[in-house]
Amino acid sequence: GAGVSQSPSNKVTEKGKDVELRCDPISGHTALYWYRQSLGQGLEFLIYFQGNSAPDKSGLPSDRFSAERTGGSVSTLTIQRTQQEDSAVYLCASSKPRTGGGVNTEAFFGQGTRLTVV
């Protein structure tokens, strides 16, 4: 597709269940970011993939959160044993490779997944 695609767009889950959020970046974009945004708040960094480097997981709030990126393309963010405080919009963004794009390359965002834990 032409843009960053996230699925599902909305997810309602019961407390304690596991959820998987998917991000399909723009083709050729090796940098991929996950952010979390609570209502009316800023973007909370979660995890960053850059090419074949080890991901920067410094923003993951707990060990219930994990993410992987298969084949350098699609990424899945998994939240285990969801809690009500996990309710937020999860945004994925991608950008061109560092060597091919440089610092001036903007990140393109998906529409986000709105997660509601009830």
Add this chain to the structure above:
Amino acid sequence: AQKITQTQPGMFVQEKEAVTLDCTYDTSDPSYGLFWYKQPSSGEMIFLIYQGSYDQQNATEGRYSLNFQKARKSANLVISASQLGDSAMYFCAMREWGNDYKLSFGAGTTVTVRA
């Protein structure tokens, strides 16, 4: 430590007037880029404007301009001739070459344009 600081949580501006959104940043990397994004109530993140650390001139894109003061480490966004459609949240972001190219965001500023 905070990489990007946006000190104005919310602002009101009259239609057709200009508004300046503050952004200061913290880096020791000589190579970095600064970005501004707009997020309307629909939730999409829209890229507005970019300023590179080596750029000699302030960036401009239509009604958006960036007041880049490198020595003060500030990159304020100026929106001229505000329109009702400018009401949104605005985020300042930075990418540093030495920080593995990671993109860091500020807390955002909500702008409300009044008719």
